[in-house]
Amino acid sequence: MIDAIYGFAIAPFVEFTFMQRALAGALMLSISASPVGVFLMLRRMSLTGDAMSHAILPGVAVGFLLFGLDLVPMTVGGLIAGLIVAFGAGAISRLTSQREDASLAAFHLISLALGVLIVSMRGSSIDLMHVLFGSVLGLTDEAITVIAVIVVTSLVAMSTFWRALVAECLDPLFLRSVSRLGPAVHFLFLGVVVLNLVGGFLALGTLLSVGLMMLPAAAARFWTSRVETMALTAIAIAAASSISGLLLSYHAALPAGPAIVLSAGAVYVVSLAFGTTGILNSHTTKGQHRTA
């Protein structure tokens, strides 16, 4: 029995370096991206991550066009493109009457089309698939290092500004009254979102990287009513999904990125149904109540 569990769940990670790298990359991303997802969700910006993940594509594509499938130029390109779109959309919403979601929608559609165009100018459709959907099983040591740097930066930023992030979400005018950090925190947060999406792109590709960010956050919302525990729950869900996705991929020969995101999707569906504030619990207790 123990041998069977070992063979199924442990051995693949012990025996194969590519599985170890994949696990390391996915777990690191789980720790940094899912708390970011929690704040995106609480700021009612759940789809912003999606839009921004498209926004990094043309930068990645330019890196690809100039240097081929080389990690560093693609990462730097993605970072630059993502930051331009994030700050551009934020600035437009402050300089004009257009709301941030509208300018972001415009930017990310332009970016996506531009990105696909640039990739197709040089590569085959296999290259395009690689950029769009990543290759968590093909992570190099170089990629792991880049992800580690991104994760550490993101964690330091999130924990340093945690109090301001909470205040900015909960009571923005209060934050404005006690500190000048308000607008700065918003842009810093958008920067952290881009950083995590670029990290995620290395493993899961530009399209799926947002999955490990938003799905665990959305699932955690059904289990807890405190932001700190919500962030920790989201990390745990993301980590479990990473492990389960990699094992599924290994045993059933599925593509790893989609397997990880679908695992998180399964946790979301279960949470939606059985979570403490999920459908069953908020509807089956109807009628039962304590005395006043």
Next chain:
Amino acid sequence: MAPEENDALVFTDLTLGYNSHPAVHHLSGRLKKGSLTAIIGANGSGKSTLMKAMIGMLRPMSGSVTRAPDQTIAYLAQQTELDRHFPARVVDLVSLGLWNTRGLLGRHRREDKARVQKAIDTVGLSGFEHRVLDTLSGGQLQRALFARVLVQDAQLILLDEPFNAIDTRTLTDLIVLIGKWHREGRTIAVVVHDHELVRAHFPQSLLLARELIAWGDTAEVLSAGNLDRASHFRETWDESAPWCDLDVAGLPDLDGQDAERHRA
């Protein structure tokens, strides 16, 4: 005008507004240290706008607001500005008030937690510490927000419509709390709609109607003549209004650019 010894805030020919339309027009005056002032006026008369300028959130179109250095601020916005669905408990909300002493990074110490608990007890929310915000009634939430003001322990307390949609018992408790702050020598300004409440509890009043109608002892400010004048202001923005006739002599805060944007 620089703040003199007894001034908490000094308004110098202050004009505030949005898109070159003034919401508060050429306001001058001094908010005295230790005063308890009701800010009154109809909807759209510029009360909240004035509060936002007091905390430095809104940049004046012209003129200035100057605050005495010892006047630390505790500001309470209208309840609708708060996201009640954010996953936080009463104790988390009240702890935000520690920002004034601990800032962004300072550790919350044991004595801080005791202070938060004491504030929660003072506003009558003992037992509610771990309640989630979106399960609170409007009155309970307002009590929690007052507890946060208590924790902030500021010299200048600015409350924007704190008595909206709360029951009489909560109202009485909050008025008692404001009276206590007044006796402690803090400077307090409160946006209030109910004139009876103002007459009963606020020695000073500031009556706005997009410009200053009257400011001083409540009995005089709330005279029939003043209230009548205040009720006849234009709430709409007049797109064809001429540019405001500026007398900028002796006002160093006004540069040419600001003067051009300035409208009557």
